[in-house]
Amino acid sequence: MQYNLLVVLGATATGKTSLAVNLAKEFDGEIISADSRQIYKGMDLGTGKDIEEYVVDGMPIPYHLIDIAEAGYKYNVFEFQRDFVKAFEDISARKKMPVVCGGTGMYLEAVLKGYKLIAVPKDEAFRLEMEKKEMSELEAILRSYKEVHNTSDLETKKRAIRAIEIERYYAANPEIDMEYPSMNPLLVGIKFDRESRRDRISLRLKQRLKEGMIEEVQGLLKSGVSAENLIYYGLEYKFLTQYVTGQITYDEMFSGLEIAIHQFAKRQMTWFRKMERSGSDIKWLDGYMPLDEKIAQVKAWFSV
Structure with missing residues (x-):
């Protein structure tokens, strides 16, 4: 079966978005985000949406599952599966290539493995x-x-x-079973050595703070999103909310957040290795490879 899905995955700050949107242009495709927090409106810098990257050579690249829920809402993996299937079938029906981009391992595995697709009711x-x-x-x-x-x-x-x-x-309810579209994905991962990954994370954190990540959190709180809900989203929103509400100092926020993101990236790579052990064939690219070489390599894999 010919590949009918491209997946670009990797830890945070590895350049997934840039590669994914350029591949979407090459393959006449559209992006499906597999990031558990980019679905929220107004949570832009903290989630690394990088919407400005969704334009290649003046051509806007369509994207799905970004900005589809209000901040404060508790979106879950079952809703992601449902929305992913809709996007995948819509893109495929228009003879375009679905290109998944994201680092949320649970979301990726849930759609690639076709986990039970159901919204579990609250008790x-x-x-x-x-x-x-x-x-x-x-x-x-x-x-x-x-x-x-x-x-x-x-x-x-x-x-x-x-x-x-x-x-x-x-x-x-062991009888739960759901139909899933037939997918033959090409999984492409981007990785850096540990020290390079840490350097990239720290540099990006400083850049996003300069760009207004604190002001973003202040704006979300002023809009009515509770501090509890923002803290629930973890990482940037947890530490920045604690700082903005006076619970911790700026230095405590920065150092705590920096460590937390490093730990998060490590967990992401652990998840991807687990996916490989369970049968997922992830073809890895050296993060330092020039973009045009990355694209050429993916095209070569795709044509095999």
């Missing part, structure tokens, strides 16, 4: 019961259902309870 009584438990108890319950690869499920009690709620629902 308020169960949530109240779980709220009484300590975090260690919640972690033990979640691990009793599955091996926990997505450590973000354990960042807060709210996330842990929702993760347990989902697994509990699946266990009680």
